[in-house]
Amino acid sequence: xxxxxxxxxxxxxxxxxxxxxxxxxxxxxxxxxxxxxxxxxxxxxxxxxxxxxxxxxxxxxxxxxxxxxxxxxxxxxxxxxxxxxxxxxxxxxxxxxxxxxxxxxxxxxxxxxxxxxxxxxxxxxxxxxxxxxxxxxxxxxxxxxxxxxxxxxxxxxxxxxxxxxxxxxxxxxxxxxxxxxxxxxxxxxxxxxxxxxxxxxxxxxxxxxxxxxxxxxxxxxxxxxxxxxxxxxxxxxxxxxxxxxxxxxxxxxxxxxxxxxxxxxxxxxxxxxxxxxxxxxxxxxxxxxxxxxxxxxxxxxxxxxxxxxxxxxxxxxxxxxxxxxxxxxxxxxxxxxxxxxxxxxxxxxxxxxxxxxxxxxxxxxxxxxxxxxxxxx
Amino acid sequence: xxxxxxxxxxxxxxxxxxxxxxxxxxxxxxxxxxxxxxxxxxxxxxxxxxxxxxxxxxxxxxxxxxxxxxxxxxxxxxxxxxxxxxxxxxxxxxxxxxxxxxxxxxxxxxxxxxxxxxxxxxxxxxxxxxxxxxxxxxxxxxxxxxxxxxxxxxxxxxxxxxxxxxxxxxxxxxxxxxxxxxxxxxxxxxxxxxxxxxxxxxxxxxxxxxxxxxxxxxxxxxxxxxxxxxxxxxxxxxxxxxxxxxxxxxxxxxxxxxxxxxxxxxxxxxxxxxxxxxxxxxxxxxxxxxxxxxxxxxxxxxxxxxxxxxxxxxxxxxxxxxxxxxxxxxxxxxxxxxxxxxxxxxxxxxxxxxxxxxxxxxxxxxxxxxxxxxxxxxxxxxxxxxxxxxxxxxxxxxxxxxxxxxxxxxxxxxxxxxxxxxxxxxxxxxxxxxxxxxxxxxxxxxxxxxxxxxxxxxxxxxxxxxxxxxxxxxxxxxxxxxxxxxxxxxxxxxxxxxxxxxx
Numbered sequence: 001x002x003x004x005x006x007x008x009x010x011x012x013x014x015x016x017x018x019x020x021x022x023x024x025x026x027x028x029x030x031x032x033x034x035x036x037x038x039x040x041x042x043x044x045x046x047x048x049x050x051x052x053x054x055x056x057x058x059x060x061x062x063x064x065x066x067x068x069x070x071x072x073x074x075x076x077x078x079x080x081x082x083x084x085x086x087x088x089x090x091x092x093x094x095x096x097x098x099x100x101x102x103x104x105x106x107x108x109x110x111x112x113x114x115x116x117x118x119x120x121x122x123x124x125x126x127x128x129x130x131x132x133x134x135x136x137x138x139x140x141x142x143x144x145x146x147x148x149x150x151x152x153x154x155x156x157x158x159x160x161x162x163x164x165x166x167x168x169x170x171x172x173x174x175x176x177x178x179x180x181x182x183x184x185x186x187x188x189x190x191x192x193x194x195x196x197x198x199x200x201x202x203x204x205x206x207x208x209x210x211x212x213x214x215x216x217x218x219x220x221x222x223x224x225x226x227x228x229x230x231x232x233x234x235x236x237x238x239x240x241x242x243x244x245x246x247x248x249x250x251x252x253x254x255x256x257x258x259x260x261x262x263x264x265x266x267x268x269x270x271x272x273x274x275x276x277x278x279x280x281x282x283x284x285x286x287x288x289x290x291x292x293x294x295x296x297x298x299x300x301x302x303x304x305x306x307x308x309x310x311x312x313x314x315x316x317x318x319x320x321x322x323x324x325x326x327x328x329x330x331x332x333x334x335x336x337x338x339x340x341x342x343x344x345x346x347x348x349x350x351x352x353x354x355x356x357x358x359x360x361x362x363x364x365x366x367x368x369x370x371x372x373x374x375x376x377x
Numbered sequence: 378x379x380x381x382x383x384x385x386x387x388x389x390x391x392x393x394x395x396x397x398x399x400x401x402x403x404x405x406x407x408x409x410x411x412x413x414x415x416x417x418x419x420x421x422x423x424x425x426x427x428x429x430x431x432x433x434x435x436x437x438x439x440x441x442x443x444x445x446x447x448x449x450x451x452x453x454x455x456x457x458x459x460x461x462x463x464x465x466x467x468x469x470x471x472x473x474x475x476x477x478x479x480x481x482x483x484x485x486x487x488x489x490x491x492x493x494x495x496x497x498x499x500x501x502x503x504x505x506x507x508x509x510x511x512x513x514x515x516x517x518x519x520x521x522x523x524x525x526x527x528x529x530x531x532x533x534x535x536x537x538x539x540x541x542x543x544x545x546x547x548x549x550x551x552x553x554x555x556x557x558x559x560x561x562x563x564x565x566x567x568x569x570x571x572x573x574x575x576x577x578x579x580x581x582x583x584x585x586x587x588x589x590x591x592x593x594x595x596x597x598x599x600x601x602x603x604x605x606x607x608x609x610x611x612x613x614x615x616x617x618x619x620x621x622x623x624x625x626x627x628x629x630x631x632x633x634x635x636x637x638x639x640x641x642x643x644x645x646x647x648x649x650x651x652x653x654x655x656x657x658x659x660x661x662x663x664x665x666x667x668x669x670x671x672x673x674x675x676x677x678x679x680x681x682x683x684x685x686x687x688x689x690x691x692x693x694x695x696x697x698x699x700x701x702x703x704x705x706x707x708x709x710x711x712x713x714x715x716x717x718x719x720x721x722x723x724x725x726x727x728x729x730x731x732x733x734x735x736x737x738x739x740x741x742x743x744x745x746x747x748x749x750x751x752x753x754x755x756x757x758x759x760x761x762x763x764x765x766x767x768x769x770x771x772x773x774x775x776x777x778x779x780x781x782x783x784x785x786x787x788x789x790x791x792x793x794x795x796x797x798x799x800x801x802x803x804x805x806x807x808x809x810x811x812x813x814x815x816x817x818x819x820x821x822x823x824x825x826x827x828x829x830x831x832x833x834x835x836x837x838x839x840x841x842x843x844x845x846x847x848x849x850x851x852x853x854x855x856x857x858x859x860x861x862x863x864x865x866x867x868x869x870x871x872x873x874x875x876x877x878x879x880x
Contacts (some may be wrong), residue, residue, distance in 0.1 A: 010755070010758045010759065010762065012770070013757075013758040013761055013762070013768070013770050013771050014754055014755065014758050014770065014771060015770055236747055236748060236750070237746050237747055237748065238737060238738055238743055238746055238747070238748055239746065241730070241737050241748055244726075245723060245726070245734065248723045248724075248725050248726060249719070249722075249723040249724070251719050251720050252719070252720050252721060252722060252723050252734065253723075254682065254702075254720075255680075255682065255702070255712070255714050255720040255721065255735075256702075256734045256735035257681075257701065257702035257703030257705075257706055257735055258703075259701075
């Protein structure tokens with residue numbers, strides 16, 4: 001032990017080092033390249049299906065315009081991104097705790113349904129009370145529905161991937177069933193559709209003063225709040241520390257006296273609450289009522305958003321905005337260039353493939369990365 | 378066959394793992410390669426096995442410069458490696474494992490196991506290995522499994538055998554048998570490289586010794602002219618004390634009292650069978666035994682990780698048989714887990730996060746639902762200094778630390794709280810001499826401060842050096858007990874008890 005090491009100052013030990021370059025590459029460079037490669041491959045697919053180069057260019061211009069080219073485009077992007085970020089935050093939190101929750105779709109449906117029912121059942125309440133109550137109902141329903149999978153995992157070891165997929169299937173049919181109940185179904189309608197929520201339960205539109213057609217609504221504040229809260233839970237709170245410890249190394253967490261059963265149920269419930277909020281956000285902010293399959297695959301897209309965001313709240317926010325932009329821009333692309341919106345689905349999927357295979361991205365763009373070096377084991 | 382390494386240099390980024398190393402391996406000779414973890418032994422051997430290509434230098438086989446493009450080239454050239462962690466398929470027979478990858482086949486790719494079996498028998502006879510070609514790997518003792526690894530290498534006609542820490546998993550008796558096999562192989566003209574950090578063994582079996590430190594050969598010599606202290610000094614770079622200075626301490630009251638404890642494994646086999654033992658404050662009780670004789674299940678039960686099937690565990694007078702892991706922590710039981718990477722640390726977590734892995738909830742580190750990270754960071758920085766954990770900062774992921782520093786971090790965590798009983802499982806396994814010395818000192822210090830220490834180790838030397846009382850476990854029973862206060866303990870008698878002779 002020499003002198004310099006002994007006198008190594010406390011301050012030195014407390015100085016946070018810059019996240020290494022490899023971390024930066026992993027979090028920023030890989031996703032950017034993944035998006036670029038996916039767009040290029042999307043263009044190649046269009047070429048292969050006899051779309052003229054001029055129209056390919058036109059469609060990508062439309063994609064850009066439709067997502068950020070105008071106030072309406074931005075409004076549409078934010079509207080599409082909000083539920084993706086909310087559900088994605090829940091999934092990211094689950095991933096951190098080592099839970100691969102496929103059930104956001106079902107949790108969105110249950111949460112949205114609960115929000116609608118509370119919304120039209122207590123329509124006499126003031127907006128100050130009814131909106132929070134409806135949102136809370138959505139979060140609670142999502143949390144309870146997700147807890148079923150959590151409890152099964154904790155008590156019997158049933159894998160959450162299987163149980164949440166099954167719960168999704170149940171939720172579709174449960175929704176259809178409930179939408180035909182006389183107490184829920186809209187009067188005078190034969191098809192499964194719920195009563196509308198009163199205005200007091202709606203998430204107010206933010207820009208209706210400028211143009212009543214701008215759909216962006218107060219759900220975006222909910223999203224920002226959720227990002228902050230999830231960040232706090234994961235990185236500042238005791239329960240979040242338990243989530244992360246269990247997710248990274250369940251055995252070490254067990255040895256440290258962390259009870260895995262409690263962690264699993266709590267993490268699933270929190271994830272479900274966020275998905276439930278996403279559902280409430282849709283019915284209270286966009287749709288105004290519940291219809292069969294109103295989740296529209298958001299719960300599955302949110303898995304991609306959580307993965308793309310590297311299960312980090314800020315990453316999820318950015319990834320959700322990207323997916324919202326693709327969604328909004330894709331609709332414009334279909335209108336302007338006549339290219340099917342299915343292509344957007346393909347591009348989204350390709351992005352995920354490349355995110356999941358960072359080595360592939362590194363191989364395609366070797367100049368974008370520092371040479372990797374091994375270390376003696 | 379003679380292999381010569383000339384000026385081998387291997388760099389990883391800015392780290393020079395091997396710095397122009399010259400080494401000669403001769404037939405009919407055992408070359409002992411000694412070095413701490415991270416000294417560059419593995420890198421050097423991986424170069425020799427064709428896994429890494431050197432940045433500079435050359436490999437000469439019988440005087441001919443040879444370039445290995447991959448491991449297959451090295452095997453072709455007759456160089457074989459016996460890995461520290463066995464690479465065997467547990468549900469396959471010995472012969473099936475030996476032929477795996479180079480299966481003798483007949484017409485239409487028909488697997489000719491009979492031919493393999495014949496060759497295994499021939500190798501058995503030639504080198505006195507005594508392995509049943511049809512034995513199922515999972516039913517064989519560890520020592521025999523190791524011989525299967527050796528047969529695998531010989532089956533591929535290796536003339537140079539690299540043995541990576543081969544004695545780490547063996548009982549003292551098995552080590553003796555293993556050395557006999559090495560003698561056979563040497564007499565048959567094989568060239569052997571014996572990699573280890575155990576000084577006694579390298580002195581006993583080697584014909585020549587080379588010592589690596591920080592990627593360089595820092596010493597070479599004839600075992601007859603070398604001594605343990607000299608070798609240790611070469612390896613570590615400073616004089617090392619071997620005898621742990623241990624002041625006599627009068628043991629205090631009984632802290633841990635285990636009565637008639639029976640514990641089952643996950644498959645309902647009996648792991649611990651009616652064991653009774655106690656640990657008093659101010660004493661170190663060592664549990665010796667070959668791995669897999671119930672020690673792990675015993676620790677897990679004492680720390681609350683596994684339920685007792687029968688019997689009671691009392692700590693400081695309280696019955697804690699059914700008390701949770703966390704409650705036991707807060708009562709003052711510290712636990713240094715056997716497998717630090719799997720159970721003691723979270724590799725991706727920072728040094729600070731690992732430092733509070735099992736006490737983040739205490740009022741010292743948290744308020745309400747929130748962890749006070751700035752307090753954690755400051756407290757960790759102090760502990761890191763106190764326990765000499767070498768890390769660039771408290772934010773460094775522990776996976777980036779060396780094994781010795783990782784273990785020091787675990788020890789720092791467990792000893793910096795108010796512990797009265799320390800349960801230490803294999804606290805120095807796989808560590809370098811410097812870290813071992815340090816951890817031993819800290820355990821002795823805790824004993825002098827009145828802690829009780831239960832030390833479980835398969836390193837008999839460690840038990841002998843530290844323990845005031847020694848218990849030997851075999852097949853779930855405590856089969857022998859020695860009290861060092863009643864005079865020196867006979868090492869071979871413990872060794873025999875470890876092998877079950879006392880039954």
